[in-house]
Amino acid sequence: MFDINALIATLPILGKGMFGIFVVTAVIVVTISILLKVTNKAK
């Protein structure tokens, strides 16, 4: 029932998934922060 090989096989997905989500988030945060400054200045 317990499959340690299957668990090990998912670790790259775990790593890539969390890395991917933080990278996308970082890009969004930087973009929105810039837009927040630019649009507030333009007012």
Added chain:
Amino acid sequence: MKELFGNVLLLDPMQIIMWVIGAVLIYLAIKKDMEPSLLLPIGFGAILVNLPKSGAVTQIYDKVAEIGVIDLLFNSGIANELFPLLLFIGIGAMIDFGPLLSNPKLMFFGAAAQFGIFFTLSLASFLGFDLKDAASIAIIGAADGPTSIFVANHFGTKYLGAIIVAAYSYMALVPIVQPPVIKLLTTKKERKIRMVYKQENVSKTLRILFPIVITVITGLVSPRSVALIGFLMFGNLIRECGVLDSLAESARSGLANLVTLLLGITVASKMRAEDFLTKETIMILCLGLIAFIFDTAGGVLLAKLYNLFTKNKINPMIGAAGISAFPMSSRVVHKMGLAEDNQNFLLMHAAGINVSGQIASVIAGGLILTLIK
């Protein structure tokens, strides 16, 4: 008499168990107010499809299939992923991303609170589920019904019924699931940290640009999530553009209500006794709970890590709001803050993280679709 009562003799004890499960879901919806818009139709649907020879589902009579309306709705609305996407337009039209736009860095906590999804993926694989089923189960941790349905259905899992019941039940149980996890991971002193809310001026231009920017960035990295994030952001664009108020109102009320109604009862097509009453269903319910627990832990622990490197400490409880169960999770955190210090108002901070969790959960769903072929 046989024509009249012969069907009664076909009744299977397993079907009666499904009636009880249906009745429990209806009870929870009505008496405990737990996600009533979904648990009630799902509960009633569970009874509907578990009557012997139920005409609501497809039956074979004289070697000819009579298509049941529930199966018809399933094929028209869930198998092709239409219902969850339409529901996302309504959800997008409901959400005010203002608190997030005031403080964009809150999004990192939403990202951290998706850890439970990936942890549960590994755990479900360890327990013997194949990778696609494990991914479908793990997405319960998105704490977001449409995303769970979309991803689980995409992988064609046979556990769709159990996954949806778990996803919506745990969302309703957020006020019970999250507080013990938060308390376990934080000290009383940390829970008392006060946070001042500074309302940053968010221009209308930014509110309009936000859904477009999110769709483009997410879509470039995770093309498979474009439908999900795109429909969510389309709903939000309608809300924020300022010239489509009546459409926005229709999306968040009429459309969302209609789709929710059909979605709930249609899900029941996957709750036939022979598919649902298995040991895997119990395992899925346990794994769903684990996903919620580790999501909460991910958000809180990132907030604690953040505090190690900054002078202006944040209350680590707000990290827990990163799971996308909106708005329950932010309310839970706000109430816990008030319980520790009646002058500590965390609602707006938690709401910002909570809506970021909505976006992060869709990104996580898209990444799962991209990473698992």
